[in-house]
Amino acid sequence: MTRQRYHHGDLRRALLSAAAEAIAESGVNSLSMRDLARRAGVSHAAPGHHFADKAGLLTALATDGFQQLAKALGTSRLASNSLLELGVTYLRFALAHRGTFEVMFRTDLYHAADPDLLAARQRAADALYAGMADLPDAPAVASEEVREVALAAWSMVHGFATLWLSGAFPDSAAEDPVEAARVILGRVFTLHAGVIPSPEAS
Template sequence: MAAPSSYHHGDLRRAVVSAALEVIRSDGVAAISLRDLARRAGVSHAAPAHHFKDKTGLLTAIATEGFELLAAALNAVPTGTAHRLREMGSRYVGFALGHPAHFEVMFRPHLLRGDDPDLATARERVARTLRSGIEDLPAAGRPDARRTGLAAWSLAHGFATLQLSGSLPVLDDDPVETFRTLVDGHPVADLG
């Protein structure tokens, strides 16, 4: 480990975010400490503050990165795809299971700087993509697009949250495929 007497680090921002994600995965958000993360990165205890200011800034950066990754996953579903909304839900679940530390932080607004412009932009990109999935539905199938969107989001988010907490019974080796199967029998699936 490098002596913590220097601020020099190849990519301190990335090193601190990566270390924070490891801590969140293993011990939860409450275990985050900038001083501990600096120690893990081999830099002075004040160095992370140059990038994040404080713990809230770090968690906001993690949430922003999470929303950017989620938007990329959702945007990978081409428009015009049959059952696009269902596939977006599956990608949402896959994202949550593949990035549990990001997911844990993203939807806890009390931990974040709500006025952060990068966070707002990343959130809006996800929201816009999800809205496009609703807009692709036949008009007759979505009398209230906002409620349809809320139902679809709740289904994917709830499933992912229950899966991550270990609260769901083991139904299949692949939780994303289990989600697809469950959605096929749900009224939201009839819309897409």
């Protein structure tokens, strides 16, 4: 069945899925093209038809990840119009695509100047920045400061996701990460929006 899918052009997708799965299980350093071929049920040489080497495969995986993230963020903004929910969507993506997420921001692992990757990463950034100033729960800032606010929000959400995935939170095993994010990020975003006074001001 796998070989039949290969002849129909689906081996590339099968290899990317296998790579994301393997990375989520054992980390990116343990990834090998031979193991991917085994997981996909094809010959050891078959991955070479789509990816020249491991870096090429990881470039494609990161590109695919940024494309999916851009779509998820865009859908979230249209559905919720909320900065907090945008952050929760980012976290959900990290949790659901752990292997891909691990690779996306490791520019040392892939061809960082690849045009398709750069375009996909820009689409994800645009989805994050788009309409930031118009979100009801976003901090009230001048239009030229929207990018800085978006970067600050991204840093907080990305940090939360990374810490959670690494098991750094003491109670992470017993908590729902999405609900924990709603509480923690909601508190931080509210403080930055100036809706309630910060502890320093009280």
